[in-house]
Amino acid sequence: MEFVNQLPVAALAFRQFDQNGQLDCVVSAKGTFRHVQDRFLELADEQEPFQWTDEYEGDPHRSLLVRLTDLTPDKPGTDVTFLGGSYAPDGRAQKTWVAALQIGQITKSLIVSGKRELRPQIIQPKKSILGSPKSADGLSWKLSEPEPAQSIPMDWYLAYGGGTKGKPGPMCIGGDEVELANPLGCGCVREMDLKNVRPVSAPQIVSTDDEFKGGHKQASPAGFGPIPPWWPQRNRFAGTYDDKWLETRHPLLPFDFDRRFWNCAPEDQVAVPFLQAGTQYRLINLHPELAEARGFLPDVQLGIRCQVDERDEWHVANLDGVHFDWRQDDRVLLTWRARFPLPQAETAKITLASVIVAADEAA
DSSP: OEEEEOSSSEEEEEEEEOTTSOEEEEEEEEEEEEOOTTEEOEEOSSOOOOOOSOEESSSTTTSOEEEOOTTOOOOSSEEEEEESEEEOGGGOOBSEEEEEEEETTEEEEEEEESOOEEEEEEEOOOBOTTSOBSSOOEEEEEEOOOOOBSEEEOOGGGBSOSSEESSOOTTEETTTTEETTOTTSSOEESSOOTTOOSOEEOOSEEETTSOOOOTTOOOOOOOSSOOOTTSHHHHTTSOOOSHHHHHHTTTSOOTTOOGGGGOOSOGGGEESSOOOTTOEEEEESOSSSOSEEEEEOOSEEEEEEEEETTEEEEEEOEEEEEEEEOSSSOEEEEEEEEEEEOSOOTTOEEEEEEEEOOHHHHO
16 A cells, blocks of 8 residues: 655554454544644644654653554544643732633633642531530541642643542542542542541642532542543443453454544543534633633645545545643644545555635634
8 A cells, every 4th residue: 555645744544444344544644733823723843743652741550641642543523632731810820710722612611720638627516405416526628728829730630530538439449549530630538537637639620510619529530631541431432352352353343342432532522523624712721821822723624535446536534633732832733534445455545635725714
């Protein structure tokens, strides 16, 4: 198979088995762009290379997922993710503020705050009518006021989750070890553990729909960043790999595999149908200099020409990833993908090209 890339972006054509064991062709492309206020994303001079594997900040089990492999075969919708910090409005230290992103049909807001803690406190016993106590003294957790802050990193480290204190809930591994839905979190509590009465870091990133109030009430981890494949948000779509699968399906994916596994964004950050060229985006309190960062996705669509034997056909690639990585600069990574049957590839020529969309139509 010959692959011709006519574009200044990283790209690769490879083959992938479908559910029935037939071979498809997958063309995966990734472009590195930069944000320009109120304008279309501009192609960066330096392009990131093709991503062969998932990439983490450090130990995959103890650090953030920062890049999804470009060998992903297909997705049912567009991932939208963000890496970077959130900044208090007007640049003045505040206890809490709202960070938000909006692009196409995706609209999501989170409440962020300065450092705060869950602190142990003594519960005084209630008195009965006769003056005798109804219950003995006990301990509970009280949420402290946030410290004023000018910025915080929008990382899973500061969201609900991580190591647990006290009796475990249903989302924990092996007793009171870790919150499955966010093993990287700042720490959480279930019920008061009388052997451990030290303050515990409280979440600084919470959902506006599920604001954390403290205590041992379970919350949902909230964030804008990519999710690793073994967290339950993705792992539940991976399918069943048992003895029957080994005997009847291996090396094919199980019948109950769901393509949503390939999406790395939180569920409420996956756009279905796919985002289109020229779509506007807005990021609020997520840029160190811009209270509202506004722009447009580039006005291009990617097309793939497949020439093999008597076939000469075009396929339009889906824009299946919009990844803002503003940890060090204003880069935005876009990924496109197309998948189509290609049982015989020896003489196939696959060409990646683009079609320009008029700017006035995009705006």
